[in-house]
Amino acid sequence: MKKRGINFNLGAAVNGIQESNGKKKVTFDLNGKASEVEADLVLMAVGRGARLKGFGLESTGVEFTPKGIVVDEWMRTNVKGIYAVGDVNGRCQLAHAATAQGKRALANILGINEGPNLDIIPAAVFTNPEVATVGLSEEAATNKGIHYTSHKAFYRANGKSLAMGSNEGLVKILVDDEKHIIGAHILGAHAADLIHELALAIHTQRTVDEVNYLIHAHPSLSEIVHDAITN
Template sequence: VVTSEELLKEKELPKRLVVIGGGVVGLEFASIYKAFGVQVSVVEMLPTLLPTIDEEIPKRLTPLLKRSGMEIFTKTAVKEIRQEGESLIIQVEDGKGLRDIPADRVLLSTGRKPSFRGIKVDSLGLEIEKRAIKVNAQMQTNLPHVYAIGDLVGGIMLAHVASAEGIVAVEHIAGRSVEMKYKAIPSAIFTHPEIASVGSTEQELKASGKIYRASKFPFSANGKALALGESLGLVKILADQEGIIVGASIMGPQASSLIPELVLAVEKGLRAEDIARTVHAHPTLPEAIMEAAHGIDGKPLHLA
């Protein structure tokens, strides 16, 4: 049983890999190892993979992963892991009862938590809140001369978030008036196809009771995606009743490189019309974003 860091250090590929946890890290490693020809099974306790992103994305992604030959078990709990000869046996339980899944390696990818290793939190007198070092909007701790960034402050544990927090901390140390904002943090998931998102999800908007509009444009109607032979997926944009973009999700080719346009829209409170009326080069993948933006006002160009 290994973590993602330990798995990366191994010199040989296992024949069978069981991934416990269907979140971002679990699915990225599952996709990588499946591409190398490894037999991969993913076990997730919740009803869906990637439970924190817009629910439409895992609904579309799951059948694609299964079609690639990957085994997906949702609503499934791991009961025990035992050694039998040279194999590991993972006993799981779902609504149909118990079953055994054999493996050569088990990847444990059930999330991250702040680590204070090497930091004398107590002797320094650093304030802890929710098992993380408490900081203000300038990344200052309760000790004015001590700043903290990254995973150990909790929140969104992503490398680009830590980088942004570091910039804020350094600029504040230099005497500038700055603060860290988490309104429009992009998420990128390097599965195949790629996934990226920013802002609110549709299920969050439904739960809030807010009036919203949703628009989707498939890459199967985008010329560049068709030319690349990567036409699976879509762009989905969510806007409030005034047309201001509050969230977006992309599943498809180069999703991680396409999301910044929508990150900027969420950060600056742009309307879908602002993107729709911005001329996009043709033929390009970003045209799918423009098309989805047109759809917010019910005016898609290349969808009936």
């Protein structure tokens, strides 16, 4: 996006938005310095908050915070028999995560001690090109004290992406010292589809050698994943 002329001010605290002569002026603090930027349009995308008040939740004794209802790994609240599934618990505000949480809660209700792995949830942003991620980021791996190597492959070296005219993007795979895949990030066409091979590898604790032995169809975008592993 930087190559397309988009500037980023990360970690900025917005103080206000004013309109003058058909323009929007945004004032913000960045690194302790007051700044401003002018634009034709301002888009606010500040996330979502759980609606927890106004329907008697307080009277149940269910514990909650500004982020959502507090639950354990089976979506149980602190009150026996009450579960909280989906965005309202603030754990992961994605539709497929809510579905998985519901299955996990149902399993617990039925006395089944297994269910979807909520630690490995793929996420995608349906921009052009798409972005998809699963597992640990480089920052998260570093914070956990995990030593890793980064393996990359690029869309521009893939025959199908060239034929599609979609040669922007890359696949990045994080591998620990035992060669297990611990994280994957894809920017490019059909990233939301390609990420699941790597999600399965993380879920089943596969090594890069094991995935490398899997033959990928040619020509296909999945070869970019294979190329990243072999690099």
